[in-house]
Amino acid sequence: METAAPSAVIVAIDGPSGTGKSSTSKAVAAKLGLRYLDTGAQYRAITWWMITNGIDTDDPHAIAVAAGKPGIVSGTDPAAPTITVDGLDASVPIRTQEVTSKVSAVSAVPEVRTLITELQRSIAASAEGGIVVEGRDIGTTVLPDADLKIFLTASPEARAARRSGELRGKEATDLAATKDALIKRDAADSGRKTSPLAKAGDAVEVDTTELTLDQVIECVVTLVEEKRAGRQ
């Protein structure tokens, strides 16, 4: 496994859905001049490709056979992250309800994880000034030697309220249904055999339930700066 330049700081941010990983990671990366990688977008992208190419997402063997076919490219500018599949902009279609409902099954297939993990490691290794990588297994599996590991949590109620606020006006906003869907996806992501959603033993846990997004960003920026200062 290649590593980034010695001065680069690598930050892994993991946690369940709706805990604020993407919002926090993007803002922290922008403030500190780091690159940013949304690994959930990559699993969503491969899921979208499976759906649009007629692969049965309930058939792990069919998914495994097709896993190497799509070309997934992630842009890591925190001000404008991008994701393409075979050269097509996938940023909008990967956020549909259909993709969200199928991504846990696709991302549980070991062949998918092996390919996406390799891609994530190569992106992190080429980020010369450092990178914030967010997902479910970054601290445990993808980048176990990350300089700083954060595990974000929040109550299911807080997470559902955040998601409902986001969806208002676009799709159904039933709070109870949103909470049930979050809990179901977390259970699938935590319960899979290959690199499940988990807190690394050396990760700092931040419960964001009672914190504003700005407070969480400030907390993580401080942790990164402390880590950088300690390395000098």
Ligand SMILES: Nc1ncnc2c1ncn2[C@@H]1O[C@H](COP(=O)(O)OP(=O)(O)OP(=O)(O)O)[C@@H](O)[C@H]1O
């Ligand atoms: N501390 C917070 N307080 C209030 N709202 C927040 C907080 N953190 C994030 N949010 C909001 O919650 C929503 C979900 O946040 P975000 O997408 O960053 O979570 P996530 O952990 O990346 O979710 P997922 O894993 O499902 O992609 C967004 O609308 C975001 O603005």
Ligand SMILES: Nc1ccn([C@H]2C[C@H](O)[C@@H](COP(=O)(O)O)O2)c(=O)n1
């Ligand atoms: N490192 C990762 C990141 C994401 N996944 C899977 C599991 C999630 O439910 C799904 C979508 O992620 P989101 O966009 O909601 O952050 O992708 C994973 O298995 N490992």
